[in-house]
Amino acid sequence: MGVSYNKLWKLLIDKGISKSDLRKKIELAPNTLTKLNKNEEVALTVLERICKELKVDFGDIIEYIEDNN
Template sequence: MSFLTQGQIAYEICLEIAYICDCILKNSHFVAIILIYDFYRRHSMSVSYNRLWKLLIDKKMSQSELRKEAGIAPNTMTKMRRDEAVNLAILGRICDVLDCDFGDIMEHKCMNDDKGEV
């Protein structure tokens, strides 16, 4: 795995954006849409709450107990089980209940540029 500097990443992003703009100017809107989607897919971020589930096991607390103590809606817990982003205020309430910090309950991962995988 090779790591790029911030300057190299910025340069690559600028090249991709310039190519997308060129497609739009040439009325290749369909191609531009595909390029934008691909760009978003490769550069989007993913959230993992595996640290939260492990912390709950360590503290011998169930997900439903956490939900009740932190005042979290059931659909928010479902989002978290699916590793979807949730409101920062909710994460703050979870941290208050568990007496921890954001990094103790979640991890923010960048998508792999080659395969679109985390």
């Protein structure tokens, strides 16, 4: 797997922000949101924009999951 954005989704729920609202606030392309939903890699600049909007650090939105293959 590599990365997990489960922390991001939990944080959005805790803050009462929908994925769609976040996407609009930071002008995120729909396909990038799809990548996040599938736990795929996205550009570091995207993660920076998310962190800036939510006022958090990278570790608050993403976690490394070791691939056991």
